[in-house]
Structures are given as C-alpha cells and as structure tokens.
Amino acid sequence: MKLILASTSPYRAEQLRRLGLEFEAQDPQVDESVLKEAGFSPENLAEVLALEKAKQVFQQNPDAIVIGGDQLVSFENTILGKPGTKxxxxxxxxxxxxxxxxxxxxxAVLGPDLIETHINQTKLKMRSLNQGAIERYVEFDQPLNCAGSYKLESRGITLFEEIDSTDHSAITGIPLIALTSLLIKAGVILP
Known part of the structure; x- marks a missing residue:
C-alpha cells in the first residue's frame, strides 16, 4: 500500500526514512490560519491541524495510508508557532x-479503513540565558521554521536543563513509537 507523508517538513521526512519506509511527501495545502483563529485548546489545535493535513492529501489518494502531523508550543496560555524571523x-x-x-x-494516520490520531506532550525547562547567548544560538541553528524557535537535534539541546517526554522522537516532529503502532494497525509491514 502506498504511504504518503502529508508534509513538506524535511525533519519529518528524515524521521520516516529512519524507519526504513518507502513513502512520498506531498504538500497538504491547509490554510492553518483559519483553524488557529477557531479558539481550540493547544492540544486540540495540533490534533485538528494534523488531521486536516492528512485529510487533504487522503482526498486525492483514497487508497493510500496518509500521515499528517503538526507541532506547536504551549507557553503561559499562548501558542507559539514557527518564528519566521531571527x-x-x-x-x-x-x-x-x-x-x-x-x-x-x-x-494523524488515515487509510481506507482507518482514522487514528495521537498527541504527545513533552515538558521542557529552558535554562536562564542572556540575550547574547540566545542570539548566538539563533544565528547558528537558524530555527526559523521550528515551533518554539529551537532545534533539539542540533545545538538547541544546550538551551534546556530538563526534558520530560515519553517519546523523545516527538520533539523532532513525529512520535515514532506511536506512529509505528498506528502503521501496524493500518496493515503496514515494517522492514
């Protein structure tokens, strides 16, 4: 069965390659701004966005298994997305x-007979840093397309003093432990 990643994220694509799966990536072309203004809780917003991305691609590929994903930061009752600028x-x-x-x-994983979602929450405590240290980090890692403005898989790990997660792979964009379970449920044979 054809496997499609409903994302143009190079991070998510790299994660799927780690699993040894053959897949193609497609841009889901979802207008996220409309959903972001709908008043969802952070958890519900991430889930709705992941599902909408998967649905968009699945509509064009009804015989495929489609993986959609979304990631955001919830901080002091505010949703932080991708910063866009330094x-x-x-x-x-x-x-x-x-x-x-x-x-x-x-x-979200969608297939001909499957609609499943999973939400992973990771708690991160950031170190107390001065602006110079943060500016140097941003200049090095260029985390402009990353929710929360950091890349833990690179030098972003130096920003934190504690990380509490049930699946550290979720930090990069896809919780691989949950995804593996959902793909097996969908009938995907893993290498």
Missing amino acids: EHAVQQLMSMQGKTHTLITAI
Whole structure:
C-alpha cells in the first residue's frame, strides 16, 4: 500500500526514512490560519491541524495510508508557532528562559479503513540565558521554521536543563513509537 507523508517538513521526512519506509511527501495545502483563529485548546489545535493535513492529501489518494502531523508550543496560555524571523525567534526564546513550556506534537494516520490520531506532550525547562547567548544560538541553528524557535537535534539541546517526554522522537516532529503502532494497525509491514 502506498504511504504518503502529508508534509513538506524535511525533519519529518528524515524521521520516516529512519524507519526504513518507502513513502512520498506531498504538500497538504491547509490554510492553518483559519483553524488557529477557531479558539481550540493547544492540544486540540495540533490534533485538528494534523488531521486536516492528512485529510487533504487522503482526498486525492483514497487508497493510500496518509500521515499528517503538526507541532506547536504551549507557553503561559499562548501558542507559539514557527518564528519566521531571527528577531521573533530571539523574542520567543527570551520569553521562555528559566521557565517550562509544553511541546505538543500531533499525528494523524488515515487509510481506507482507518482514522487514528495521537498527541504527545513533552515538558521542557529552558535554562536562564542572556540575550547574547540566545542570539548566538539563533544565528547558528537558524530555527526559523521550528515551533518554539529551537532545534533539539542540533545545538538547541544546550538551551534546556530538563526534558520530560515519553517519546523523545516527538520533539523532532513525529512520535515514532506511536506512529509505528498506528502503521501496524493500518496493515503496514515494517522492514
């Protein structure tokens, strides 16, 4: 059965390659801004976005198994997404220093006879850092397309003093432990 990743994220694609799966990636072309303004809780928003991305691609590929995903940061009753600019990345990181936030990673798996979602929550406590250290980090890692403005798989790990997660792979974009279970349920034969 054809497997499709409803994402253009190079991070999510790399994670699927780690599993040894053959897949193709397609842009789900979902207008996230409409859903972000709908007033969902952070957990529900991530789940709805992951599901909508999978649905968009599944409509064009009804015989495939489609994986959609979304990730956001919940911090002090605010949802932080991708910063887009270095300045915004520095602002996000400065606001979180010395504090704990939640990285919410949602996936949806759709197939001809399957609709499943999973939400992973990771608690991260950031170190207290000065603006110079944060600016140097942003300059090095360029985390402009990463929720929360950091890449833990690179130098972003130095920003944190504690990480509490049931599946560390979720931090990169897909909780692989849950995804593996959902793919087996969908009938995908893993290598």
